[in-house]
Amino acid sequence: MNEKKVTNPALEVSDMQAYQDVAGEVAVEDARVSCRDVRVYYGDKQALFGINLDLGSNAVTALIGPSGCGKSTFLRCINRMNDTIPNCRVEGNIRLDNQDINDPNSDVVELRARVGMVFQKPNPFPKSIYDNVAYGPRIHALAESKDHLDSIVETALKKAGLWKEVADRLNSPGTGLSGGQQQRLCIARAISVQPEVILMDEPCSALDPIATARIEELIDELSENFTIAIVTHSMQQAARVSQRTAYFHLGNLIEVGDTEQIFTNPQQQLTEDYITGRFG
Amino acid sequence: MKNPSKGHTVESFNEEMKREHKTVLQMGALVRTQIKNAIRTLQEEDAEEARKVIAADAEVNNLDIQVAAHVEHILARRTPVAGDLREVLTVAKMATDLERCGDEAGKLARLTIHFFGDRGTAPNYQLLQEVSSVAGFVDHMLQESLDAFDQRNIERACEVIRKAESLDGEFRSSLRRLTTFVLEDARTIGQFIDVVLAVRALERIGGHAKNIGGYVVYLVTGRDVRHETLDEILRDLT
Numbered sequence: 232m233n234e235k236k237v238t239n240p241a242l243e244v245s246d247m248q249a250y251q252d253v254a255g256e257v258a259v260e261d262a263r264v265s266c267r268d269v270r271v272y273y274g275d276k277q278a279l280f281g282i283n284l285d286l287g288s289n290a291v292t293a294l295i296g297p298s299g300c301g302k303s304t305f306l307r308c309i310n311r312m313n314d315t316i317p318n319c320r321v322e323g324n325i326r327l328d329n330q331d332i333n334d335p336n337s338d339v340v341e342l343r344a345r346v347g348m349v350f351q352k353p354n355p356f357p358k359s360i361y362d363n364v365a366y367g368p369r370i371h372a373l374a375e376s377k378d379h380l381d382s383i384v385e386t387a388l389k390k391a392g393l394w395k396e397v398a399d400r401l402n403s404p405g406t407g408l409s410g411g412q413q414q415r416l417c418i419a420r421a422i423s424v425q426p427e428v429i430l431m432d433e434p435c436s437a438l439d440p441i442a443t444a445r446i447e448e449l450i451d452e453l454s455e456n457f458t459i460a461i462v463t464h465s466m467q468q469a470a471r472v473s474q475r476t477a478y479f480h481l482g483n484l485i486e487v488g489d490t491e492q493i494f495t496n497p498q499q500q501l502t503e504d505y506i507t508g509r510f511g
Numbered sequence: 512m513k514n515p516s517k518g519h520t521v522e523s524f525n526e527e528m529k530r531e532h533k534t535v536l537q538m539g540a541l542v543r544t545q546i547k548n549a550i551r552t553l554q555e556e557d558a559e560e561a562r563k564v565i566a567a568d569a570e571v572n573n574l575d576i577q578v579a580a581h582v583e584h585i586l587a588r589r590t591p592v593a594g595d596l597r598e599v600l601t602v603a604k605m606a607t608d609l610e611r612c613g614d615e616a617g618k619l620a621r622l623t624i625h626f627f628g629d630r631g632t633a634p635n636y637q638l639l640q641e642v643s644s645v646a647g648f649v650d651h652m653l654q655e656s657l658d659a660f661d662q663r664n665i666e667r668a669c670e671v672i673r674k675a676e677s678l679d680g681e682f683r684s685s686l687r688r689l690t691t692f693v694l695e696d697a698r699t700i701g702q703f704i705d706v707v708l709a710v711r712a713l714e715r716i717g718g719h720a721k722n723i724g725g726y727v728v729y730l731v732t733g734r735d736v737r738h739e740t741l742d743e744i745l746r747d748l749t
Contacts, residue, residue, distance in 0.1 A: 467590055494592045496733030507595045508519050 235500040239485055241510065247481045249280040254498035255488035259287040259475070263458040264309055264428060269323035271304050271313060278304050280482045281323070286428065291450060291459045293469035293490065296479035297505065302462045305479065306430050309460065310346035311339050327428070344371050347421030351433040353413030355405035355420070360397050363405040363416055364388060367424035383423055391419035392449050411442025418449065422457070429453065431461040435468065447472050466506050470494045478502045524589055531581055531602045532661075535609070538574040539657040542612045543650060545571065546716065549619035550646045553639055553709075558631070561623035564616065571613035578606035594730075601730045605660065608719040612653065615712040615719075622709050626702075634702035638692060641685045642709045648674070648681060649717045656723035663731050665748065671724035672741045678717040685710050 238251040258265075262285035271279040279301045286292050286309075294302040304313065311332060313319045325332050332342055344367065355363050364384045367373075374380035384401070388394040393415040397408070405416050414434060421429055431450070435443040450459060450472045463469050469476055470490060477487040478499070486493065486502045497503045504510055518525045545564055552561040582603045585591060591599050619642075626634055652674045659667035686707065693703045725737045728744060736744045 466592060470592070495596065497593055503593050506592050508521060508524065510520060 235503055236498055237500045239501050250483040253484050254486040257283045257487055259285045261288040263288040265326045267324045269308055272320045274318040278482050282484050284477055284484055286458050286460050288458050291454045291473040293473035293476045294462045295469050300479040301482040302479045303432050306432055306460055306462050309430055310343050310348055344424045345426050346428040347426035348430045349417050349421055349434045352437050353417050355413050355416050359402045360405050361401040364419050364423045371424055387419040387423035390422055391415045393419055411438050428458045433462055527585055534578055535602050535605050536661055538609045541571055542609050543653055545613055545616035549616045552620055552623040556627040558624045558628040561620040564620035568613050568617045571610055575606050575610035597730050601726045604726050605723055608722050612716045612719050615716050618712045619709055622705055638702055638706045641689055645685055645710050645713045649713045652717050652720040656720040659727045665728055665731050668724040668727035672721055675717055675721035682714045
């Protein structure tokens, strides 16, 4: 009675294989991104074993799991960042607004404008703050005039909560900002092209607690307009910022559900053991 | 990475959790002793011992404060989640219920002083029989609830909740029997009220034992069943 499911045993990395089943509902009603049977191989080595997962519109989905579990690999499938890795092969079906993103006819540049990404370490271009944010709108020809571009930059910086701090020094180098400010600049850069989805790969791991809190608050605000997926190693961060949480283990999705349920009463023993700090 | 569910990677967290588990069981054992001693003082008409029972309640209070402080530290330092969070919350709630059981034992001891102290008036012996009979029932419930917690045993927890429903009947029967004494001799009304208060204190201890049973169901399943009947609990468990 009331035993946790142990259909998926904890294995050694060398024993990576497809697991038995996923606890929780992988599909959501208002899916913006829908992934089915996603398999990723690095050469002969399989890194993801048939992942099925939806990202709901205007919601934050946290991807958690021990290092090497495939959460970042999965995240990078959504804007085809894995295309840039030699020997990496992605199979399965990933749909953004019901369009197959891996369709040979789809434009990867357009895809990456629709699916923005923020990385672990802030990586502003060695350009001015203004040019960092204006870069995307320029290459995608989103601005009709200089005034329009100014307005796009201002709006993006405001949405990223950075405008007040940089309004008087837009021509200063982006690399001169603090770590937290640089990360918000990268977020401003990502949202300046009006993406539908923002992927965040441990966006706060290089930041202090105050800068982290500001990014988390920003994620909360951005979720009103964007679909967000965030990879994080901080259980508390996942619990704070997301509405849904997905737990990955050795290339498999083990459990997905409402964040509250995952952190109070997970269904899978593996999930419980990971989030309570029994391994990982 | 094999056998991960055996314990936390941070061993000191394991130790802290075990310590609180043990402290709350120790508190439970102490409270049971307090209740037994209080009842014995009534049976043996020993006001002096009753005063010792009242003084010993401080030890229960200290354990309550100790558990609260440790729970606060665990929440602040470990931010427990899932089963760990439920265990910490369960321990905190149990300590509160057990502390109140200790207070009820104190009420029983005060009754002994009231009846058998220097200015007391010994009551009808048969009136006190009612107290002893309910006390045995309630003590068994408390023991069962502590065992259910220690073993994370839902069946035993449900048994405590079932007994709480019987206790309601037991309490009403006891009141009816006590009422007959008043009907026979209206002068016993004062004693009647005192004894009813004692039975009521025991009934409250049974209520706390029932709460602990509910916490055990929550601990194991994550469901808050405090306001559910036993039938509702069992229906959802199967």
